[in-house]
Amino acid sequence: xxxxxxxxxxxxxxxxxxxxxxxxxxxxxxxxxxxxxxxxxxxxxxxxxxxxxxxxxxxxxxxxxxxxxxxxxxxxxxxxxxxxxxxxxxxxxxxxxxxxxxxxxxxxxxxxxxxxxxxxxxxxxxxxxxxxxxxxxxxxxxxxxxxxxxxxxxxxxxxxxxxxxxxxxxxxxxxxxxxxxxxxxxxxxxxxxxxxxxxxxxxxx
Numbered sequence: 001x002x003x004x005x006x007x008x009x010x011x012x013x014x015x016x017x018x019x020x021x022x023x024x025x026x027x028x029x030x031x032x033x034x035x036x037x038x039x040x041x042x043x044x045x046x047x048x049x050x051x052x053x054x055x056x057x058x059x060x061x062x063x064x065x066x067x068x069x070x071x072x073x074x075x076x077x078x079x080x081x082x083x084x085x086x087x088x089x090x091x092x093x094x095x096x097x098x099x100x101x102x103x104x105x106x107x108x109x110x111x112x113x114x115x116x117x118x119x120x121x122x123x124x125x126x127x128x129x130x131x132x133x134x135x136x137x138x139x140x141x142x143x144x145x146x147x148x149x150x151x152x153x154x155x156x157x158x159x160x161x162x163x164x165x166x167x168x169x170x171x172x173x174x175x176x177x178x179x180x181x182x183x184x185x186x187x188x189x190x191x192x193x194x195x196x197x198x199x200x201x202x203x204x205x
Contacts, residue, residue: 079134101125149204155179169204
């Protein structure tokens with residue numbers, strides 16, 4: 001049994017990751033700026049901290065085996081803050097809920113740079129790419145960045161999916177998608193049996 005802190009544990013992806021980890025017998029600490037509405041469960045507790053401030057975040061992370069960042073990139077925690085807080089707290093591993101925008105659709109071309117990429121999602125996708133690039137320059141902390149497929153939404157937990165590298169995965173029908181429930185399985189698997197240390201990888205159907 002491991003102790004895992006999740007930034008954004010009350011969000012759509014973070015809450016499903018918490019549920020998956022709890023089901024595997026781990027204990028989870030949800031870190032949030034406002035925990036008034038957060039609902040504790042057996043194995044799940046909440047700590048109040050500002051994930052954008054190292055001095056606030058580091059004490060909340062202390063004593064955990066890993067931290068999972070499931071917050072938004074645009075306007076949320078930046079890589080430097082999360083890395084510094086993890087280091088200060090002595091947390092050895094960082095797993096990040098990434099975005100699909102930085103995945104390649106052709107050699108040297110990211111999804112976010114294609115003409116059809118929705119303008120509304122660009123700020124988040126570009127901020128996610130900056131976060132990934134900061135991680136790729138990080139030598140000490142053991143990090144992993146898991147990008148979902150293009151469509152990332154609540155759905156069914158099937159346990160049937162594919163893993164990939166830096167290339168966007170698409171199904172036989174051309175659709176690129178993954179449920180948040182199956183994404184949570186892939187992230188929990190990576191935590192329990194690390195296979196992508198200092199790497200980005202992706203999951204999709």
